[in-house]
Amino acid sequence: xxxxxxxxxxxxxxxxxxxxxxxxxxxxxxxxxxxxxxxxxxxxxxxxxxxxxxxxxxxxxxxxxxxxxxxxxxxxxxxxxxxxxxxxxxxxxxxxxxxxxxxxxxxxxxxxxxxxx
Amino acid sequence: xxxxxxxxxxxxxxxxxxxxxxxxxxxxxxxxxxxxxxxxxxxxxxxxxxxxxxxxxxxxxxxxxxxxxxxxxxxxxxxxxxxxxxxxxxxxxxxxxxxxxxxxxxxxxxxxxxxxxxxxxxxxxxxxxxxxxxxxxxxxxxxxxxxxxxxxxxxxxxxxxxxxxxxxxxxxxxxxxxxxxxxxxxxxxxxxxxxxxxxxxxxxxxxxxxxxxxxxxxxxxxxxxxxxxxxxxxxxxxxxxxxxxxxxxxxxxxxxxxxxxxxxxxxxxxxxxxxxxxxxxxxxxxxxxxxxxxxxxxxxxxxxxxxxxxxxxxxxxxxxxxxxxxxxxxxxxxxxxxxxxxxxx
Numbered sequence: 001x002x003x004x005x006x007x008x009x010x011x012x013x014x015x016x017x018x019x020x021x022x023x024x025x026x027x028x029x030x031x032x033x034x035x036x037x038x039x040x041x042x043x044x045x046x047x048x049x050x051x052x053x054x055x056x057x058x059x060x061x062x063x064x065x066x067x068x069x070x071x072x073x074x075x076x077x078x079x080x081x082x083x084x085x086x087x088x089x090x091x092x093x094x095x096x097x098x099x100x101x102x103x104x105x106x107x108x109x110x111x112x113x114x115x116x117x
Numbered sequence: 118x119x120x121x122x123x124x125x126x127x128x129x130x131x132x133x134x135x136x137x138x139x140x141x142x143x144x145x146x147x148x149x150x151x152x153x154x155x156x157x158x159x160x161x162x163x164x165x166x167x168x169x170x171x172x173x174x175x176x177x178x179x180x181x182x183x184x185x186x187x188x189x190x191x192x193x194x195x196x197x198x199x200x201x202x203x204x205x206x207x208x209x210x211x212x213x214x215x216x217x218x219x220x221x222x223x224x225x226x227x228x229x230x231x232x233x234x235x236x237x238x239x240x241x242x243x244x245x246x247x248x249x250x251x252x253x254x255x256x257x258x259x260x261x262x263x264x265x266x267x268x269x270x271x272x273x274x275x276x277x278x279x280x281x282x283x284x285x286x287x288x289x290x291x292x293x294x295x296x297x298x299x300x301x302x303x304x305x306x307x308x309x310x311x312x313x314x315x316x317x318x319x320x321x322x323x324x325x326x327x328x329x330x331x332x333x334x335x336x337x338x339x340x341x342x343x344x345x346x347x348x349x350x351x352x353x354x355x356x357x358x359x360x361x362x363x364x365x366x367x368x369x370x371x372x373x374x375x376x377x378x379x380x381x382x383x384x385x386x387x388x389x390x391x392x393x394x395x396x397x398x399x400x401x402x403x404x405x406x407x408x409x410x411x412x413x414x415x416x417x418x419x420x421x422x423x424x425x426x427x428x429x430x431x432x433x434x435x436x437x438x439x440x441x442x443x444x445x446x447x448x449x450x451x452x453x454x455x456x457x458x459x460x461x462x
Contacts, residue, residue, distance in 0.1 A: 001142075001145050001146075001149065003245035003246065003247045004245070004247065006149050006152075006234070006244060006245045007231070007234050007244075007245050007247070009146075009149055009150075009153065010153055010156070010230070010231060010233075010234050010244070010245075011227065011231060013150075013153045013157070013230075014226060014227045014230035014231060015223075015227060017157060017226065017230070018222065018223035018226045018371055018374075019223060021367065021370075021371065021374075022223070022367055022368075022371075024203055025202075025203045025204070025205075025207065025366060025367035026207075028203065028204050029203075029204060029205060029206050029207055029366060029367075030204075030206050031206060032206065033208070033209075035211075037208060038208060038209060038210060038211040039210070039211060039212075040210050040211075040212055040213075040272075040273060040274045040363065041210075041274060041276065041357065041362050041363060042274070042275065042276075043357075047275075051212055051273040051274060051275065051278075052270070052273060052278060053275055053278065055278065055279065055282055057282060058430075059285075059286045059289060059433060062286070062289050062290075062433060062437065063285075063289055065437075066289045066292070066293065069293045069441075070292065070293065070296075073293070073296040073297070073300075076296075076300055076448075077252060077300065077303065077309070080300050080303040080304045081303060081307060081308060081309060082307075083304045083307065083452070083455065084307045084455065084459075085307075088456070090452070091452055091453070091456050094448070094449065094452045095449070095452075098445055098448055098449055101445060102442070102445055105441065105442065105445070109438070114433075114434070114437045114438060116429075116430030116433060116434070
């Protein structure tokens with residue numbers, strides 16, 4: 001059996017395990033719902049306005065830079081695996097690639113993208 | 118061939134099953150199912166032990182005793198708590214999206230359990246020794262944040278919503294330093310396979326070769342597992358446990374199951390990548406592995422109960438302005454170091 005077939009079986013088992021864990025509590029737990037108990041928690045006060053609020057995501061620029069770096073990571077992993085075999089070529093290439101990343105980071109830093117606003 | 122205790126045990130059980138069923142697909146399937154049961158048993162047992170350890174260590178650090186009533190030294194406290202949680206009412210908040218809200222704790226367990234597929238517990242004792250092991254762990258581990266986002270959003274609760282937003286911010290800061298510090302290890306090893314990384318540390322542990330990557334990795338792992346000083350997602354005092362606010366009873370217990378499974382995974386990953394995995398003199402591999410993992414978990418708990426919580430902008434500044442440049446520098450230094458090493462020898 002191949003390794004990924006085994007992982008697929010583990011995936012199915014990991015889906016079933018929490019469902020099994022929920023069965024016993026479903027049988028033995030008490031059920032006395034009332035309106036106050038089932039309302040959304042807000043320090044005991046009635047909720048004012050909508051529950052999903054408009055929320056300012058101050059880290060939007062971080063997210064964009066994150067996407068750039070995350071994609072770079074995918075390219076860096078095969079390079080790191082073959083680093084020993086490629087010799088000087090890999091070293092020079094590393095300086096170019098990591099240099100571009102570092103310049104990009106420095107630019108974002110200078111422009112204030114890494115400042116929490 | 119020299120093999121570890123666990124691998125010998127597995128070979129013995131395989132022989133037993135094959136003598137009953139023959140070398141067929143059925144025997145293989147039963148063996149895989151047994152291995153899966155073993156993984157789940159390890160996770161459940163480890164969660165019980167870790168919750169006890171956490172409360173006890175926290176108690177001693179704060180100059181009190183911690184749980185010591187149920188069973189010898191309070192060892193059965195977690196079991197008692199589990200029975201209590203099972204018999205608690207499952208309160209469903211009325212405005213929540215029932216389907217998504219109910220699914221979240223169960224979904225959270227999937228990535229937490231899947232990463233255990235590639236961890237080498239002992240020599241030859243690895244569920245699936247795939248060629249992209251480390252990459253697999255990174256890809257699966259970061260899926261947990263999706264469940265926090267779904268749960269926080271579906272609860273329709275202000276605190277949960279803010280917690281979900283913070284979970285994303287936390288993921289944005291932890292992923293890149295983790296990837297770059299692992300990258301340096303991969304450069305030295307030349308392989309993503311977990312067993313190769315362990316066997317590359319026979320002579321010297323990578324914590325000696327890559328001390329900077331080790332420190333970056335530990336700090337980023339604290340962010341990834343949402344532990345103090347970076348437990349902004351939960352933050353009991355400010356956002357009332359964040360995404361968990363509306364959960365009670367068994368669903369809440371499942372959240373904690375996944376959380377402590379992740380903590381154990383973080384400790385195992387640290388041991389495998391930097392502390393030589395199961396390798397060590399005199400004692401069998403599995404004993405060394407357990408000792409090292411317990412020490413790393415103790416260090417995580419020590420940090421948790423010693424440092425205050427950071428602010429979210431401090432956390433992101435630390436990640437992007439300190440850890441990331443250091444990690445980039447570490448990759449360059451590692452590249453030059455490997456080249457000089459090859460040039461000398």
